[in-house]
Amino acid sequence: MTPHSQRTPEQSRILRLLRDRGPCTRAELVSLTGVSRSRLAGELDELATVGLVQRDGPGVSRGGRPSPLVALADDLRFVGVDLGATSVAVGVANSRLDLLAFVEEPVDIRDGPRKVLAQVRDLITKVSGEVGTDRPSGIGIGVPGPVSYRDGVPVSPPLMPGWHHYPLRDQVAREYGCPVTVDNDVNLMAVGERWGGVAKGMDDFLFVKIGTGIGSALVMNGAVYRGIAGCAGDIGHIRVDDEPLCPCGSRGCLEATFGGAALARQATAAATSSESTVLADLLARNGVLTAVDVGVAARHGDPVAVRLIRSGGQRLGNVLAGLVNFMNPPLVVVSGGVSRLGHVLLAEIRQTVYSRAMPLATGNLPIVLSEIGETAGVLGAVVAASDQIFSTL
Amino acid sequence: MTPHSQRTPEQSRILRLLRDRGPCTRAELVSLTGVSRSRLAGELDELATVGLVQRDGPGVSRGGRPSPLVALADDLRFVGVDLGATSVAVGVANSRLDLLAFVEEPVDIRDGPRKVLAQVRDLITKVSGEVGTDRPSGIGIGVPGPVSYRDGVPVSPPLMPGWHHYPLRDQVAREYGCPVTVDNDVNLMAVGERWGGVAKGMDDFLFVKIGTGIGSALVMNGAVYRGIAGCAGDIGHIRVDDEPLCPCGSRGCLEATFGGAALARQATAAATSSESTVLADLLARNGVLTAVDVGVAARHGDPVAVRLIRSGGQRLGNVLAGLVNFMNPPLVVVSGGVSRLGHVLLAEIRQTVYSRAMPLATGNLPIVLSEIGETAGVLGAVVAASDQIFSTL
Numbered sequence: 001m002t003p004h005s006q007r008t009p010e011q012s013r014i015l016r017l018l019r020d021r022g023p024c025t026r027a028e029l030v031s032l033t034g035v036s037r038s039r040l041a042g043e044l045d046e047l048a049t050v051g052l053v054q055r056d057g058p059g060v061s062r063g064g065r066p067s068p069l070v071a072l073a074d075d076l077r078f079v080g081v082d083l084g085a086t087s088v089a090v091g092v093a094n095s096r097l098d099l100l101a102f103v104e105e106p107v108d109i110r111d112g113p114r115k116v117l118a119q120v121r122d123l124i125t126k127v128s129g130e131v132g133t134d135r136p137s138g139i140g141i142g143v144p145g146p147v148s149y150r151d152g153v154p155v156s157p158p159l160m161p162g163w164h165h166y167p168l169r170d171q172v173a174r175e176y177g178c179p180v181t182v183d184n185d186v187n188l189m190a191v192g193e194r195w196g197g198v199a200k201g202m203d204d205f206l207f208v209k210i211g212t213g214i215g216s217a218l219v220m221n222g223a224v225y226r227g228i229a230g231c232a233g234d235i236g237h238i239r240v241d242d243e244p245l246c247p248c249g250s251r252g253c254l255e256a257t258f259g260g261a262a263l264a265r266q267a268t269a270a271a272t273s274s275e276s277t278v279l280a281d282l283l284a285r286n287g288v289l290t291a292v293d294v295g296v297a298a299r300h301g302d303p304v305a306v307r308l309i310r311s312g313g314q315r316l317g318n319v320l321a322g323l324v325n326f327m328n329p330p331l332v333v334v335s336g337g338v339s340r341l342g343h344v345l346l347a348e349i350r351q352t353v354y355s356r357a358m359p360l361a362t363g364n365l366p367i368v369l370s371e372i373g374e375t376a377g378v379l380g381a382v383v384a385a386s387d388q389i390f391s392t393l
Numbered sequence: 394m395t396p397h398s399q400r401t402p403e404q405s406r407i408l409r410l411l412r413d414r415g416p417c418t419r420a421e422l423v424s425l426t427g428v429s430r431s432r433l434a435g436e437l438d439e440l441a442t443v444g445l446v447q448r449d450g451p452g453v454s455r456g457g458r459p460s461p462l463v464a465l466a467d468d469l470r471f472v473g474v475d476l477g478a479t480s481v482a483v484g485v486a487n488s489r490l491d492l493l494a495f496v497e498e499p500v501d502i503r504d505g506p507r508k509v510l511a512q513v514r515d516l517i518t519k520v521s522g523e524v525g526t527d528r529p530s531g532i533g534i535g536v537p538g539p540v541s542y543r544d545g546v547p548v549s550p551p552l553m554p555g556w557h558h559y560p561l562r563d564q565v566a567r568e569y570g571c572p573v574t575v576d577n578d579v580n581l582m583a584v585g586e587r588w589g590g591v592a593k594g595m596d597d598f599l600f601v602k603i604g605t606g607i608g609s610a611l612v613m614n615g616a617v618y619r620g621i622a623g624c625a626g627d628i629g630h631i632r633v634d635d636e637p638l639c640p641c642g643s644r645g646c647l648e649a650t651f652g653g654a655a656l657a658r659q660a661t662a663a664a665t666s667s668e669s670t671v672l673a674d675l676l677a678r679n680g681v682l683t684a685v686d687v688g689v690a691a692r693h694g695d696p697v698a699v700r701l702i703r704s705g706g707q708r709l710g711n712v713l714a715g716l717v718n719f720m721n722p723p724l725v726v727v728s729g730g731v732s733r734l735g736h737v738l739l740a741e742i743r744q745t746v747y748s749r750a751m752p753l754a755t756g757n758l759p760i761v762l763s764e765i766g767e768t769a770g771v772l773g774a775v776v777a778a779s780d781q782i783f784s785t786l
Contacts, residue, residue, distance in 0.1 A: 156752075204620075204621065216719070218719070220618060221614070221618075225613060225614075225720075226721075227597075227721020227722065228597065228721055228722065228723035229721055229754060229756065229757075231718075231751065231753045231754055232720055234718050234719075234751060234753075235715070235719055237718060238714070238715040238719070239711065239714065239715070248751070250749070318632065321631070322716075323719055325624075325627050325628060325631050326611070326625065326626065326627075326628055326716055326719070327620060327625055328619075328621055328622055328626075328627070329620065330621040356632050356643070357630075358624065358627060360539055360549050360627075361620070363622065364621075364622075
């Protein structure tokens with residue numbers, strides 16, 4: 001039996017408990033897992049043999065002889081990779097999923113698997129070096145497109161030319177000799193929010209990412225719902241208008257009217273037509289305009305920038321109002337670079353959802369910003385990696 | 394222990410197997426449930442004592458001595474009640490959930506619990522008499538509004554004045570001395586479709602009902618997803634336009650622009666303005682126009698009626714396209730009275746969804762009409778009633 005082998009259901013329960021609660025005495029494990037004392041001893045032996053737990057950590061005493069603590073092996077290291085369209089983040093976490101190292105840099109996903117994965121490899125080497133580990137116990141990878149979760153491959157990802165059916169999971173697993181799990185980046189961000197963010201411990205919520213594009217994830221009954229083709233949550237191409245043309249080929253997609261790319265385009269148009277002098281000045285100074293510039297202009301009171309943000313917030317809010325009616329979630333988490341444009345955006349989204357969705361669905365519905373922002377994807381990836389190692393599958 | 398008591402997980406597995414597959418030998422039960430032969434004997438003893446199974450049905454022989462079959466008790470009877478806004482259907486089923494009797498008649502849900510439940514009681518007496526049973530083993534009830542599934546009460550149901558927090562489950566349970574389960578009517582129709590309709594055995598699908606209003610149900614991982622307030626699937630009040638005013642107080646709700654009530658209103662306007670002579674004739678003859686008349690006029694080639702159906706199908710199709718992107722289901726089932734208006738409607742819905750949702754989400758997505766129509770709600774209700782009796786909760 002190796003760490004790759006299947007866990008028994010009892011082993012899986014033990015491992016998750018130790019991850020989620022920290023070191024436990026055997027008595028605690030017996031009471032929390034319902035596994036008998038003798039069975040527990042056998043399972044712990046197996047888990048120690050494959051290097052997943054250590055049986056005799058520092059003891060705790062409640063008066064009598066100290067009871068030794070069972071803990072996850074100290075040297076377990078999970079690597080999380082959050083591949084976006086234009087940036088990649090890599091982190092490494094210990095067995096309790098504390099991030100020990102984190103690095104982020106620009107990438108162009110359109111460069112294709114060979115070039116992008118070479119960059120990912122360098123970043124893994126870098127963070128592994130920082131924490132002094134030579135081999136990850138498991139790797140989780142998020143990619144900006146639909147994924148066949150079962151096969152570990154991207155499926156027709158519109159932003160990722162050259163990646164369709166690329167054997168990402170198996171390729172990386174072969175390279176690193178450890179289990180690898182691949183999922184959509186927004187799904188993993190939602191998993192990260194549920195592990196260590198504002199949705200901590202929530203079994204149901206709707207997660208929305210406003211970055212270059214717009215995506216969402218549905219967390220239901222404690223798990224991400226992926227849909228039959230792995231593209232559930234892909235709300236960026238919901239039609240909200242008759243124009244403009246979207247790179248996907250349709251017209252009036254949500255993502256074509258709002259999001260980082262749309263804001264940059266709209267701001268550039270307003271600058272070159274001299275509709276907004278603030279934006280024109282920013283364009284003259286920087287040579288190019290991004291969504292961040294729209295936020296800057298709005299904070300300087302530029303009415304055009306404020307209008308662009310308001311109008312985008314309304315369009316997204318309208319879509320979310322429909323999804324809130326449909327799913328009736330107890331929480332909506334908004335994340336992604338564009339979500340940090342300032343109070344105006346969140347206010348507009350909230351007002352639109354609260355006024356357009358049904359009162360019964362919004363009566364007690366917080367719509368909140370992510371607090372862990374850019375680390376959510378990597379955090380979700382290490383959670384997915386440890387879930388895989390600790391699972392019965 | 395009474396039939397109301399809790400089942401063990403093993404008993405629950407045995408009961409569902411006997412319901413879903415029919416009578417089994419003990420050897421089959423051992424192999425299908427994984428329960429040991431001696432444990433099985435004990436569980437069957439308990440289940441026979443409370444009257445849920447019979448241990449010695451007719452035997453089957455595969456050459457040697459015939460093995461007696463274990464079966465669900467012959468006298469189990471489940472009652473299903475499908476309360477709509479304007480009609481109520483009641484049926485009674487045996488342990489295998491074959492409908493033995495079915496009756497449907499008009500009702501006005503706005504008459505409130507006292508009057509409506511008196512009518513339901515009469516119908517239960519009628520169908521019970523038809524099949525010669527005196528006491529149901531369990532009752533399932535669907536109502537046309539949001540339900541707190543846990544509490545068994547309607548919650549702020551817009552179509553049901555006087556029913557908010559009415560203790561429907563507990564009241565009926567007290568009256569009949571058997572377990573009762575209450576759910577939203579569209580949710581139960583979806584359960585019925587999954588049991589015996591076009592979605593038979595499907596663990597994931599999107600169910601849409603076009604009746605007087607428009608509703609939907611999300612079946613995910615084998616169960617209806619209800620949402621935090623019990624109103625998941627309530628798509629009738631998704632905003633699709635700026636007008637007209639909806640009875641809910643908002644403007645431009647899907648249900649205000651399409652569905653039985655909207656079609657009747659639009660047809661009456663076209664008749665009185667003499668825009669459509671066919672509809673004007675129907676109005677003169679019948680005194681009132683319904684959605685059915687729009688279907689009749691369309692089949693006679695009336696261009697106004699065809700336009701009303703097309704336009705409604707497009708509006709619904711647009712909403713469904715967004716939900717298909719969001720949920721990425723493997724199947725969409727369309728049901729309800731208005732869904733039977735003819736081929737034009739389904740063609741329009743299909744065309745809109747297939748052209749507006751993402752290719753990855755529609756690549757292999759059947760959009761089909763229900764084949765069990767008006768019995769789906771009652772069938773779902775008896776499934777829910779038996780699920781409750783056969784469950785560990």
